[in-house]
Amino acid sequence: MKGLIIILMTSVLVNNYVLVRFLGICPFLGVSKKLNQAFGMGVAVTFVMLMATAATYPIYSYLLEPNGLGYMRTIVFILVIAALVQLVEIILKKYIPALHASLGIYLPLITTNCAVLGVTINNINDGYNFLESMVSSVGCGLGFLLAMVLFAGVRSRLEEADPPAAFRGLPITLVSASIVALSFMGFSGLVNGLFGA
Amino acid sequence: MKKNDTLKSIIVLVSICLVIAAAMAGINMITKDKIAAVQAEKEAKALQAVLPENAGFEKLEDIPDLPATVSAVYLDKDGEGIAMLLSASGYDSSNPISIAVGFDKDGKIEKCYVISCTGETSGIGTKVKNESFLSQFDGKGDMGGVDTISGATISSSAFLSAIEDAFDVIKTINTNAEVDE
Amino acid sequence: MSKLQNLLKGIIKENPVLVLVLGTCPTLATTTSVLNALGMGVAATAVLICSNIAISALRKVIPDKVRIPCYIVLIAGFVTIIEMLMHAFVPDLYESLGVFLSLIVVNCIILGRAEMYASKNGVVDSAIDAVGMGIGFTLALFLMASIREILGAGTFLGFAIPWLVDNPILIFGMAPGGFFVFGCLIALVNKISKKKNNKEFGCHNCPSAYLCGKKDENPCATVGEGDDK
Numbered sequence: 001m002k003g004l005i006i007i008l009m010t011s012v013l014v015n016n017y018v019l020v021r022f023l024g025i026c027p028f029l030g031v032s033k034k035l036n037q038a039f040g041m042g043v044a045v046t047f048v049m050l051m052a053t054a055a056t057y058p059i060y061s062y063l064l065e066p067n068g069l070g071y072m073r074t075i076v077f078i079l080v081i082a083a084l085v086q087l088v089e090i091i092l093k094k095y096i097p098a099l100h101a102s103l104g105i106y107l108p109l110i111t112t113n114c115a116v117l118g119v120t121i122n123n124i125n126d127g128y129n130f131l132e133s134m135v136s137s138v139g140c141g142l143g144f145l146l147a148m149v150l151f152a153g154v155r156s157r158l159e160e161a162d163p164p165a166a167f168r169g170l171p172i173t174l175v176s177a178s179i180v181a182l183s184f185m186g187f188s189g190l191v192n193g194l195f196g197a
Numbered sequence: 198m199k200k201n202d203t204l205k206s207i208i209v210l211v212s213i214c215l216v217i218a219a220a221m222a223g224i225n226m227i228t229k230d231k232i233a234a235v236q237a238e239k240e241a242k243a244l245q246a247v248l249p250e251n252a253g254f255e256k257l258e259d260i261p262d263l264p265a266t267v268s269a270v271y272l273d274k275d276g277e278g279i280a281m282l283l284s285a286s287g288y289d290s291s292n293p294i295s296i297a298v299g300f301d302k303d304g305k306i307e308k309c310y311v312i313s314c315t316g317e318t319s320g321i322g323t324k325v326k327n328e329s330f331l332s333q334f335d336g337k338g339d340m341g342g343v344d345t346i347s348g349a350t351i352s353s354s355a356f357l358s359a360i361e362d363a364f365d366v367i368k369t370i371n372t373n374a375e376v377d378e
Numbered sequence: 379m380s381k382l383q384n385l386l387k388g389i390i391k392e393n394p395v396l397v398l399v400l401g402t403c404p405t406l407a408t409t410t411s412v413l414n415a416l417g418m419g420v421a422a423t424a425v426l427i428c429s430n431i432a433i434s435a436l437r438k439v440i441p442d443k444v445r446i447p448c449y450i451v452l453i454a455g456f457v458t459i460i461e462m463l464m465h466a467f468v469p470d471l472y473e474s475l476g477v478f479l480s481l482i483v484v485n486c487i488i489l490g491r492a493e494m495y496a497s498k499n500g501v502v503d504s505a506i507d508a509v510g511m512g513i514g515f516t517l518a519l520f521l522m523a524s525i526r527e528i529l530g531a532g533t534f535l536g537f538a539i540p541w542l543v544d545n546p547i548l549i550f551g552m553a554p555g556g557f558f559v560f561g562c563l564i565a566l567v568n569k570i571s572k573k574k575n576n577k578e579f580g581c582h583n584c585p586s587a588y589l590c591g592k593k594d595e596n597p598c599a600t601v602g603e604g605d606d607k
Contacts, residue, residue, distance in 0.1 A: 174561030
């Protein structure tokens with residue numbers, strides 16, 4: 001149990017995918033302008049990460065690895081993720097249209113999101129078992145959501161700011177992302193401090 | 198017409214998959230041995246660095262309760278020196294610090310050697326490679342008097358706890374040896 | 379467009395990183411040292427050249443409906459091949475790039491060039507386009523890594539620089555420094571090119587927007603409309 005909590009805390013705060021590991025920067029910068037959109041994207045990413053891990057982990061450990069096909073994982077994972085996203089979209093559209101209306105538009109964008117492929121590959125690299133992988137992907141998703149929501153808050157303040165002309169738009173967004181990332185560095189000793197691991 | 202289109206799509210996609218899979222299998226066959234050789238050479242070099250006066254190494258299998266940080270234990274065929282390969286999870290858990298450590302017959306550290314620490318922040322966590330950090334372990338029989346690097350606490354404390362685990366293993370091995378005698 | 383112009387556009391006018399703002403993840407993550415940046419740039423360029431040539435050669439064979447899965451399979455195949463070759467011949471670089479090597483698969487630059495250029499142009503033009511874009515990507519990474527390594531670690535390609543090596547500004551090597559340097563570089567590019575319309579990061583320059591189905595249904599297009607209030 002303690003191990004699982006450590007994995008969760010590590011992936012949400014210490015090794016935050018966006019702000020520490022630089023995965024999934026595109027949606028982080030692109031869809032963080034409005035709070036509700038940032039939240040929708042974050043939830044959609046968390047959901048897809050969880051589904052993707054649930055699908056890719058068994059494929060890798062029971063199909064690829066025993067047959068010495070470990071090197072095929074990148075190609076298999078990306079295809080599984082792409083197919084999964086399509087499937088989820090179709091199912092949501094048909095059975096839960098309300099959810100589809102709020103999350104559906106973000107789903108296609110996620111196929112080529114490196115955070116999702118990254119989390120599936122990292123789970124394998126870290127040698128996690130199935131449960132640990134699932135916890136780690138929920139953690140990475142929540143970390144992504146947290147970063148998105150926090151950054152959306154920061155950006156709403158930026159609207160009223162008046163930076164030098166050359167910095168307007170993307171550059172000032174990146175500089176503020178830098179400051180948000182700075183605040184996440186404060187978490188770096190957290191797990192060691194709490195659990196003495 | 199429509200049916201033909203679908204059929205064609207499927208055929209094209211499947212054949213592309215097959216060709217790519219075949220190409221990957223081919224390249225894998227060529228590179229597999231080379232990758233294994235590179236890895237083995239790296240480990241041999243590290244073992245040589247931590248126990249310079251050795252007569253070849255023999256890998257010790259079935260050591261009970263091997264901690265997760267200790268990936269392999271080698272016995273010097275000649276003397277009673279023992280070398281270990283450690284992996285310490287520092288800044289990036291999927292890219293751990295890879296360490297080799299050599300013990301003399303009294304269970305004291307002869308030398309520590311960093312095989313790779315590419316997951317650590319360059320210029321900060323990579324300080325574990327510095328001689329000033331590594332040399333503090335020389336001749337140590339326990340963890341007394343060794344310190345983390347200030348400013349690089351995560352990487353260096355991961356390093357320390359891996360070494361601590363190695364001490365545990367060496368104690369187990371030595372106790373078992375005494376029982377045998 | 380002449381062949382030379384085709385080559386140069388990727389380096390300056392349509393630089394994938396600094397002007398089109400594509401492939402931000404590897405740009406930020408692998409520029410902690412110059413060597414890593416060059417390795418990443420070369421690996422991505424190799425994949426880009428292979429995939430552009432293959433996709434352009436197969437553009438008449440691949441049916442429109444399944445083109446994206448086909449591209450993804452081709453790109454992922456090339457990435458894995460490059461990955462295995464690097465593991466065998468430059469193992470140190472392979473280890474330091476880590477997961478970002480596999481993630482070249484989802485690098486927007488590669489899928490973007492496949493969709494926007496290679497699927498519409500001949501093999502030779504596509505190859506030239508790939509070389510240009512690859513060099514542009516590598517140069518941008520090199521520039522950013524130089525700044526970060528010199529200021530953050532006081533070294534350049536591993537060689538110590540007097541004085542700076544004793545007084546490194548560590549933060550440049552870490553995550554916040556990555557965002558900061560990238561922001562400043564883009565501001566510099568804006569200043570030099572004196573662009574009237576300031577860039578806003580959005581899906582209009584992300585090739586995935588084209589992949590998201592019809593461009594008009596693209597969520598980011600509607601995101602943009604509500605912004606001017």
